[in-house]
Amino acid sequence: xxxIDQPTEMTATEGAIVQINCxxxxxxxxxxxxxxxxxxxxxxxxxxxxxxxxxxxxRFSSFLSRSKGYSYLLLKELQMKxxxxxxxxxxxxxxxxxxxxxxxxxxxx
Amino acid sequence: xxxxxxxxxxxxxxxxxxxKIECRSLDFQATTMFWYRQFPKQSxxxxxTSNEGSKATYEQGVEKDKFxxxxxxxxxxxxxxxxxxxxxxxxxxxxxxxxxxxINEQFFGPGTRLTVL
Numbered sequence: 001x002x003x004i005d006q007p008t009e010m011t012a013t014e015g016a017i018v019q020i021n022c023x024x025x026x027x028x029x030x031x032x033x034x035x036x037x038x039x040x041x042x043x044x045x046x047x048x049x050x051x052x053x054x055x056x057x058x059r060f061s062s063f064l065s066r067s068k069g070y071s072y073l074l075l076k077e078l079q080m081k082x083x084x085x086x087x088x089x090x091x092x093x094x095x096x097x098x099x100x101x102x103x104x105x106x107x108x109x
Numbered sequence: 110x111x112x113x114x115x116x117x118x119x120x121x122x123x124x125x126x127x128x129k130i131e132c133r134s135l136d137f138q139a140t141t142m143f144w145y146r147q148f149p150k151q152s153x154x155x156x157x158t159s160n161e162g163s164k165a166t167y168e169q170g171v172e173k174d175k176f177x178x179x180x181x182x183x184x185x186x187x188x189x190x191x192x193x194x195x196x197x198x199x200x201x202x203x204x205x206x207x208x209x210x211x212i213n214e215q216f217f218g219p220g221t222r223l224t225v226l
Contacts, residue, residue, distance in 0.1 A: 031213065035217075040220075087152065087153070097215060101152040
């Protein structure tokens, strides 16, 4: 079966760095997405990785290792507004997105 | 660019009535649109995938006669919840895949919160 695992909840301090991990087992791979979702709102796109390595975009970076079926989202200089759920999703061989359950990130002052 | 709208944003209806939700890609053409449902504190659950001009593909466990999907054009898909009941109360989100997208990204609408009394 297809499976995406990520921690349920994480807590970090404003100004710090946090890494949210995601491991996956899917039938085929056409890229891995990270989305941010604030409570009561739809997800918004953060990043996309299809090749191994690190993609940096401002305070957010995303890493992928296809051989390990592993990705992480790195958030630097955390701000209170970063409190949200972070969803890992993998596009399988049928170009279908397989979603993780999401990681709720709580930022404390 | 790549904006997706949904209408209505929220709706309250009586049990037994039908509710139609519209999903529009405002500034691009979408080959495929997706309908998701999300219950509180849970992840997105894909309900169905719709391609313009063809029948929607429903996920296992989703009743196609209850959740009617019409994808009439490359910019509009509708989801009709027929004979809604309180257990259908949820956050319904659509997304659209850009016809010319390089990375198959899905652009999400803002969601529709349905409450069935």
